[in-house]
Structure formats: C-alpha cells, structure tokens
C-alpha cells in the first residue's frame with residue numbers, strides 16, 4: 002500500500018501541530034478576538050464593541066505609564082545584561098585559576114526560581130539591615146534607603162534583579178560561542194600585529210554576531226515577559242512606579258477580572274514584541290555574519 | 293635600528309627546549325638557516341614540527357634555549373614584533389571579512405597608509421591571481437583559492453621570514469603540485485626565508501634548500517635534499533626518504549664476508565660489517581640472471597615502473613625494488629635481483645650511519 006506523500010507529511014506533523022495549535026495559536030487568536038468584545042458579566046453577555054477596548058486603553062494613564070516603564074525597563078536591562086554576560090564570558094573563558102568555580106557562580110542565579118530570587122533580593126533591599134544599605138553606608142555614608150518602596154528607586158531595583166538573573170544565563174551562550182572560535186584566528190590576528198582591543202572589536206565581536214542577535218531577541222522578550230519578581234515584591238507599586246505591561250495585564254485580568262481590557266493589553270504587547278523582533282532581525286541580521 | 297650584520301643567519305635556534313607539562317616535546321634543538329633559504333621541517337606525525345614553528349613564531353614560549361631572528365634574540369618579543377608572517381594549516385582566514393579585508397588585516401592593524409595599503413593589496417592579488425575574488429567571503433572560495441588568500445595575507449606584510457604549517461595538506465594532488473611550484477617561485481622572487489612544515493617527504497625533497505628531518509622532538513638530520521638522499525645520517529632517515537624508502541637488510545657473517553642470512557654464496561660486504569644494517573635504494577636494484585634469488589611478496593604498479601617487495605634469504609629480510617616497466621608478478625614468483633655496490637651501513641642498535649669498511 003502506498004500512502005500519498007501529503008498524507009504522510011500531515012500524519013508526521015499532526016501531533017506537534019495539534020498541541021501547538023491547541024495551547025498556543027488558538028488561545029492567542031482567541032485573545033485578539035476577545036479584545037473586540039466587552040467583558041461578559043453574569044447579567045450581560047459579551048457584545049461586539051470593535052476597537053473600543055483599545056480606545057479605552059489609549060485614555061488610560063496607567064497603561065501609558067506601564068508602557069513607558071516597560072521601555073525604560075527594556076532599555077536598562079537588555080544592553081546591561083548582554084554587556085555583563087559578554088564580560089563574564091570573556092573572563093571565565095581565559096586560562097584563570099578556578100574558572101569552573103567562577104562559571105558555576107555566574108550561572109547560579111539562572112537556575113534559581115524567580116520567586117526565590119525575589120525573596121533573596123527582599124533581604125538585600127531591606128532598609129537599614131539589608132546588604133545594599135550596609136554597603137552604601139560603609140562605602141558612601143548614606144542613610145537607610147527604601148529601595149523598593151520609593152518611587153524613584155523601585156524600577157531601578159527591579160531592573161537590577163533582572164540583570165543579575167539573566168546575565169549568567171546569557172553568559173553560557175557567549176561562552177559556548179567563544180569556545181567555538183578557532184584559536185588559530187586569534188593567533189593569526191595577533192601575529193598580524195592587532196592589539197587585544199583590535200582583536201576583540203574586529204574579530205571576536207563580529208564572530209559572536211549570531212549569538213548576540215539570539216541573546217538580544219531573547220533579552221528583549223524577557224524584559225516584557227519575566228515579571229514574577231515584580232508581582233512578588235511590589236505588585237507594580239508604589240503608585241505604579243514598577244508597573245509593566247505584563248503586570249498590568251495580570252492586574253487587569255486576574256484582579257479586576259476585566260478580561261476584555263486585558264485582551265486588548267495583550268494585543269498591544271504582542272504587537273510591540275513583533276515590531277521589535279522584526280527590527281532586530283532586519284537591522285542586526287544584515288550585519289551579522291552567519292557561517 | 294642598526295642593521296644586523298650581513299653574515300647573520302635569518303634564523304638561529306640554540307638548544308631550544310619545550311615541554312608540555314611533564315612531556316618534553318622539543319629536546320635541545322639547534323638550527324641555522326641563512327637568509328633566503330627554503331627550509332623544510334619534515335617528520336612523522338607528532339614529532340614536534342608544529343610546536344617548533346609555533347615557538348619560532350612566539351605563539352608558544354620556549355622552556356629553554358634561544359630563538360635568534362636576524363641577529364636579534366626574540367625571547368621577549370610578542371609574535372607581531374618578530375618580523376615574520378605565518379600561513380596556518382587551517383588558513384585561519386577571518387570568515388566575516390571579504391578577501392581584500394583578510395589580506396590587508398595586518399596592514400590596517402599596523403596603520404599602513406591607505407595608498408600604500410591599496411598598492412600592496414593590488415600587487416599581492418595580481419601575483420596570486422586573486423583580482424576577481426577580492427569581494428568574496430572565504431566560505432565562497434575553493435580550498436586552493438583560500439590557500440592563496442592566506443599566502444597573500446602573509447606576503448603583503450613584507451616580513452623577511454615566512455612560516456608555513458602544512459599549507460597544502462587539504463588540497464588534491466594536482467593542485468598541490470601547482471601550489472608547490474607557486475610557493476617556491478614566490479619565495480625566490482621575494483627573497484623570503486621560508487620555514488615550511490610537511491610530513492610529505494616528496495614535497496620536502498622537491499621544494500627545499502635545506503631539509504630538517506625531525507623525530508620525537510629532536511633533529512635527526514639537517515642537510516640539503518641531495519645530501520640527505522645520498523648520505524642519510526641514520527636508519528630512520530633512510531627509511532623516511534625516497535619513494536619507496538631505502539630497504540634495510542640485516543647482515544650476518546658468512547665465510548669470507550657478510551651477507552643475507554641463508555644466502556652464503558652472495559657476499560655483500562666485508563666481514564666487519566656483520567651485524568649491521570645494509571641500506572639499499574630500491575631504484576638501484578636491477579633484475580639480472582646472476583643476481584640474488586628472491587621471492588616476490590607483493591607488486592605495486594605505478595605506471596612507468598613497478599615496485600616489487602621481495603623476501604630475501606631465510607632471515608625474512610625484505611627488499612624493495614623499483615623496476616622500469618610493467619612487472620606485475622604474482623606473489624610467490626621467483627626473481628633474481630642484482631644489488632648496487634655497498635653504499636650505506638647503519639648500526640643495528642643505535643641506527644647511526646657507519647663508515648664503510650675497507651674491502652679486505
């Protein structure tokens with residue numbers, strides 16, 4: 002018996018496609034669809050409202066603050082965690098003593114669950130007793146600071162945690178990429194008279210291009226996605242100072258049960274991510290060397 | 293900078309030593325190479341050729357001895373300051389740069405003026421036939437083209453010394469032959485002092501002014517190709533040089549002289565040579581009615597000639613003979629072979645070349 006080729010192909014694709022569709026594509030499309038209806042209540046079923054939910058968002062100052070906060074959060078965490086990851090990878094890639102211990106140390110934050118991380122940093126940030134305050138008192142002579150309780154410092158405090166958690170993870174990718182660079186390339190460069198800086202900028206960094214693109218895309222997505230520590234530590238406060246798109250979606254959807262508004266917010270989040278990813282691939286991708 | 297004395301060698305190595313951990317990879321290496329020489333480092337895999345090259349280049353630190361380049365002790369100089377260029381076995385081309393940028397990488401690093409840089413690039417590109425490939429990436433080139441880019445990068449540096457580590461090992465036989473001639477011609481035209489690593493003795497013999505044959509981290513013989521062929525310094529050298537290499541036959545005492553075990557009627561050397569190894573070049577063996585009786589064990593037809601492997605006498609001595617023409621004899625065929633006059637004797641234990649005993 003001979004099966005037609007297309008049947009064979011669909012049978013092979015079927016299981017994965019079914020799971021992906023059921024748990025990813027259909028819910029995503031359903032969310033976008035729900036964003037066009039009002040929130041149903043026991044007395045009043047959902048009615049079609051067109052783009053009214055989006056219009057309501059446009060007039061919601063908290064939405065704009067969350068969006069702005071999220072941009073700051075991305076701008077603060079993405080370059081910082083990439084730079085730190087690269088620096089750590091370059092460092093532990095060298096022939097230093099105890100580099101295995103260093104690698105483990107840098108990687109540890111990654112394996113900790115975000116909730117545990119949040120607890121850890123609650124200790125660090127505790128006014129007066131916490132490690133941060135002790136350090137600032139010792140080194141700078143500052144008084145106690147309520148790092149996560151005051152509007153000026155809360156967002157920065159959350160960003161520091163994200164960088165701390167992510168840099169070690171991205172370091173692993175850089176480390177793997179660094180070890181894949183043939184040593185003879187670096188030897189050839191140094192024999193040709195290139196200084197260490199020149200070798201880094203003209204050889205190492207371009208060869209790490211694909212890795213950097215991969216990490217950058219992931220870091221940007223994470224900056225919109227990984228908000229567990231904010232939910233645990235500040236719930237978006239004080240006074241929305243640490244509200245991000247994701248925390249605002251959570252709050253709207255699961256605290257106020259305004260599912261229509263939450264769906265519209267999700268639509269905005271998806272659009273933002275899609276635009277950023279497209280930009281990254283076209284801008285960086287053109288200048289990135291793929292072997 | 294004062295000019296080095298004209299008599300100074302381009303390269304001088306004095307009691308050079310290198311070890312990795314507890315294993316010594318280079319023992320007490322002494323080497324001199326005059327300016328403009330083509331020196332080939334030859335030896336079996338793992339004998340330390342690459343390591344020696346890397347020590348000269350400064351990519352590895354010597355554990356003892358001196359490296360003197362153009363009269364300067366370069367121990368404290370980084371690779372870039374040693375006045376040499378290098379072609380790596382893997383070519384080490386930068387995959388993200390096009391051919392032109394690969395070639396001028398070093399010139400940019402050394403801040404050579406743009407006009408000069410372009411001029412040198414154009415000269416190197418035309419010398420190596422790369423003009424049409426300058427905008428390509430290395431991944432878009434064939435092996436031979438990549439090799440030429442690596443060569444171009446080495447020559448635009450205009451360094452007086454050029455090091456090459458098995459640059460042709462990735463190429464097919466035809467291209468290898470062409471590149472050998474090109475490299476040799478280029479070296480002579482530019483007056484470079486070349487140190488060239490290979491484990492192919494035919495390549496070494498055809499290109500070198502000076503062959504340095506290495507074994508287990510020391511130099512077994514350092515001589516011209518003609519000398520190393522005519523007077524191998526040891527049984528190891530003898531069995532490394534030539535296609536096929538020299539056959540080594542153990543000599544035993546017979547009445548009135550020395551010969552092969554089991555063939556008392558055919559004396560090959562005076563009695564004092566008994567116990568030594570007799571070296572015979574396969575190309576000097578000829579079939580003859582009055583020759584030694586032998587038994588073919590294998591025949592290899594090469595086109596213009598045939599290489600016969602023959603068992604000789606009762607001691608299992610193996611003699612190879614390179615005979616013009618097609619003689620694909622089946623194994624077991626009897627043949628009679630005449631050996632050349634006594635020319636090479638080696639000590640059976642140390643392998644050292646022995647002086648020829650006077651005929652009594």
Ligand SMILES: Nc1ncnc2c1ncn2[C@@H]1O[C@H](COP(=O)(O)OP(=O)(O)OP(=O)(O)O)[C@@H](O)[C@H]1O
Nearest residue numbers: 312313317335336337338339340341342343344491
């Ligand atoms: N980094 C290293 N650490 C330890 N041992 C090494 C190192 N590099 C080389 N060796 C050893 O040194 C010896 C000489 O190596 P080398 O690479 O110089 O050989 P080679 O003559 O170039 O061989 P080939 O013809 O296979 O390239 C080998 O036994 C090798 O195992």
Ligand SMILES: [Mg+2]
Nearest residue numbers: 341342343457
């Ligand atoms: Mg080698």
